[in-house]
Amino acid sequence: MKMAPQYLTIMIIFLSISSCLARVEPKPSLARHKSQITPNQTKTEIETQAQTRNKTMAYIESSCQGTRYPDLCMRSLASFAKYSTVVGPDHLAHIALSVSLVKALQTRGYLLKVVKEIEEINKGSEPGLAYLTMQDCEKQISDSVDQLSQAIKELRRVNKGTIIDDKMLWHISNVETWVSTALTDASYCVQSFPGHRMSKRTATIKSKAQNVAEVTSNGLALFHKYAARYKAAAAARAAKRP
Numbered sequence: 001m002k003m004a005p006q007y008l009t010i011m012i013i014f015l016s017i018s019s020c021l022a023r024v025e026p027k028p029s030l031a032r033h034k035s036q037i038t039p040n041q042t043k044t045e046i047e048t049q050a051q052t053r054n055k056t057m058a059y060i061e062s063s064c065q066g067t068r069y070p071d072l073c074m075r076s077l078a079s080f081a082k083y084s085t086v087v088g089p090d091h092l093a094h095i096a097l098s099v100s101l102v103k104a105l106q107t108r109g110y111l112l113k114v115v116k117e118i119e120e121i122n123k124g125s126e127p128g129l130a131y132l133t134m135q136d137c138e139k140q141i142s143d144s145v146d147q148l149s150q151a152i153k154e155l156r157r158v159n160k161g162t163i164i165d166d167k168m169l170w171h172i173s174n175v176e177t178w179v180s181t182a183l184t185d186a187s188y189c190v191q192s193f194p195g196h197r198m199s200k201r202t203a204t205i206k207s208k209a210q211n212v213a214e215v216t217s218n219g220l221a222l223f224h225k226y227a228a229r230y231k232a233a234a235a236a237r238a239a240k241r242p
Helices: 005-021 043-064 070-077 089-121 129-160 166-191 200-240
Strands: none
Touching (some): 089 166
């Protein structure tokens, strides 16, 4: 299965985020985010950076409390407090959906590798149930990649909007639909492997798909929080109409 050119670009961009996520500590806390000191920094600059990181981490922790998987939410977003400032709910929603896309891309890559290996082993013979299940799961995760990519593009359109009108609400609805569908696709893959007794490889696939579903659920919750203010403003405006 060939990867479309635009997804090669997306992978290059977001795998850089992934390498950053690999350095996240198991249980982020404000105390653990120490200053990244460089020789030319003054004490004031170091203190300012530490304060900024602490504020960013506090904002992430507060925002993650409204998600279904708050601990995972904090783990997956915490590294950004070390290297960047989260400037608001729109920025946080964008980061969360980008993390979801990275995880979906990684899981799809793993599934493609597994499916190819099984094809080589079973060359010329009838495909078994395990192969068909993994092949179907790969298609579901690929759909998640497509949906999340569309959602991120649409979120940029929401962020560019300055007027709360039907067009903006339409863009918001599109993001919600695409992310919800991505979550459904990933969850379907997880449900393809019922029970607990399974091979190590199957368990790895299920775990990866579950992770995609959970970070996507969190991303959707953070986007809902961001979009709520626009929906409230639109409802208030509609109530004022004669």
